[in-house]
Amino acid sequence: MNPIYCALDTTDAQAALALARQLTGLVGGLKLGLEFFSANGPTGVRTVAAAGLPLFLDLKFHDIPNTVAGAMRGVVALAPAMTTVHASGGGEMMRAAVQSAGEAAVRAGVRRPDILAVTVLTSTGQAELPAVGVGGTVLDQVKRLAALAQGAGVDGIVCSPHEVEELRRLCGPGIKLVIPGIRPTWAAANDQKRVLGPAEAVAKGADILVIGRPITAAAEPAQAARRILDELEAV
Numbered sequence: 001m002n003p004i005y006c007a008l009d010t011t012d013a014q015a016a017l018a019l020a021r022q023l024t025g026l027v028g029g030l031k032l033g034l035e036f037f038s039a040n041g042p043t044g045v046r047t048v049a050a051a052g053l054p055l056f057l058d059l060k061f062h063d064i065p066n067t068v069a070g071a072m073r074g075v076v077a078l079a080p081a082m083t084t085v086h087a088s089g090g091g092e093m094m095r096a097a098v099q100s101a102g103e104a105a106v107r108a109g110v111r112r113p114d115i116l117a118v119t120v121l122t123s124t125g126q127a128e129l130p131a132v133g134v135g136g137t138v139l140d141q142v143k144r145l146a147a148l149a150q151g152a153g154v155d156g157i158v159c160s161p162h163e164v165e166e167l168r169r170l171c172g173p174g175i176k177l178v179i180p181g182i183r184p185t186w187a188a189a190n191d192q193k194r195v196l197g198p199a200e201a202v203a204k205g206a207d208i209l210v211i212g213r214p215i216t217a218a219a220e221p222a223q224a225a226r227r228i229l230d231e232l233e234a235v
């Protein structure tokens with residue numbers, strides 16, 4: 001399976017579709033997040049879905065369980081392969097997400113999307129944790145939330161390159177680890193601070209690599225994706 005999911009961080013649905021078409025056969029799927037969804041909604045998601053690639057709809061739900069359950073029904077109607085909730089929303093919220101998505105998938109006759117939990121955003125530094133009432137280190141909090149998420153029945157966890165090895169050890173082989181912050185040696189780091197090469201990330205236990213600008217900002221996105229895929233296959 002091709003582990004590359006290309007992040008299409010744009011508000012332009014037609015540009016996203018054009019890129020999706022160029023990347024077909026070279027990536028395992030596409031990630032659409034809040035920037036895209038806020039501008040284009042479900043219609044935009046359907047536009048990009050026309051390219052036929054699996055979608056990771058990264059909407060990071062965090063609300064009361066009943067509301068998240070309702071939102072999940074809308075997500076399932078779009079038949080993504082994966083979607084996200086915030087683990088800090090709690091065990092009951094994550095269980096409601098998994099259950100609601102399962103029921104909606106049966107009704108719609110589609111595969112239930114994998115529900116991934118986001119632990120601590122990488123933009124949250126150590127200094128900020130006490131301000132939001134959290135003691136201990138970022139890694140402590142990531143591990144606490146990952147264990148909570150796994151107990152609530154999620155399928156996977158989104159984590160930084162920094163945490164992948166530790167979470168693979170903690171969570172075992174049955175959980176999907178989805179990793180952004182991936183940079184081939186030949187690509188610019190941009191604003192990513194802790195980066196890891198694609199092959200290194202897989203070696204440390206990553207299942208899915210979320211890669212944006214190394215592909216989308218390349219002069220030839222298809223060539224960049226091909227180069228990353230070749231590097232992965234060479235290992």
Ligand code: C5P
Pocket residue numbers: 007009033121122123158159160180181182190192210211212213214
């Ligand atoms: O362009 P780049 O490869 O940095 O894109 C990474 C994608 O992963 C972006 O969509 C970004 O929002 C997302 N992401 C991240 N770090 C996280 C969580 C998500 O870079 N901790």
